[in-house]
Amino acid sequence: MYLESQLTNPIMKNNASRRVFLRNTLFATxxxxxxxxxxxxxxxxxxxxxxxxxxxxxxxxxxxSGFFGQHVIVQGTVYDSVGNQPLTNxxxxxxxxxxxxxxxxxxxxxxTNNLGEYKFLTDYPNKEIGKNARIYFKISGATDxxxxxxxxxxxxxxxxxxxxxxxxxxGKEMFPKKETxxxxxxxxxxxxx
Numbered sequence: 001m002y003l004e005s006q007l008t009n010p011i012m013k014n015n016a017s018r019r020v021f022l023r024n025t026l027f028a029t030x031x032x033x034x035x036x037x038x039x040x041x042x043x044x045x046x047x048x049x050x051x052x053x054x055x056x057x058x059x060x061x062x063x064x065s066g067f068f069g070q071h072v073i074v075q076g077t078v079y080d081s082v083g084n085q086p087l088t089n090x091x092x093x094x095x096x097x098x099x100x101x102x103x104x105x106x107x108x109x110x111x112t113n114n115l116g117e118y119k120f121l122t123d124y125p126n127k128e129i130g131k132n133a134r135i136y137f138k139i140s141g142a143t144d145x146x147x148x149x150x151x152x153x154x155x156x157x158x159x160x161x162x163x164x165x166x167x168x169x170x171g172k173e174m175f176p177k178k179e180t181x182x183x184x185x186x187x188x189x190x191x192x193x
Contacts, residue, residue, distance in 0.1 A: 047147055049136045051095050051104030059108045062094070062122035069099065072185045074150065075119035078112050078139065079192040083169035086116025090193060091140040096125035096133070124185065125152070132158075141193040150176060150189055157187050167192050
């Protein structure tokens, strides 16, 4: 009799569906809370530039347009913090806005060779509204890492004041050198860590 009244009593029936609702809400909010920690860590809270992905694959050819389109070759040497000794196996991560897009689909990662040199080929980056085109870098050595950017426009390649203060021990070698021929731009860009 009691069981029968529970099944037919609308108040008890509402409580059961309320319990199901609360249970499902608890599962959903727990899932969001559990996922938000890794997502927050992935949201590049320590990177000053948008679009950083610590899980970029190791590659030096970032072109999506194949042989056609406007390309950029960036190469240089990574030196120690004093600026006189090239560093082997320094890690360089790069990313930029994809051409004709507001998405950061161009990204890669590489290590310097035994002479401290690196080189990559990519499509010419798109630019954010009101800014010049940029290629972003994360440089990592054995004990330190930092983020920097290379600014591009029609007349040259430039560094920010933060980059200058971090790399001024390189003297003239710190400033990027840009050359353009047909649809390909070459930039010499040295770094230190």
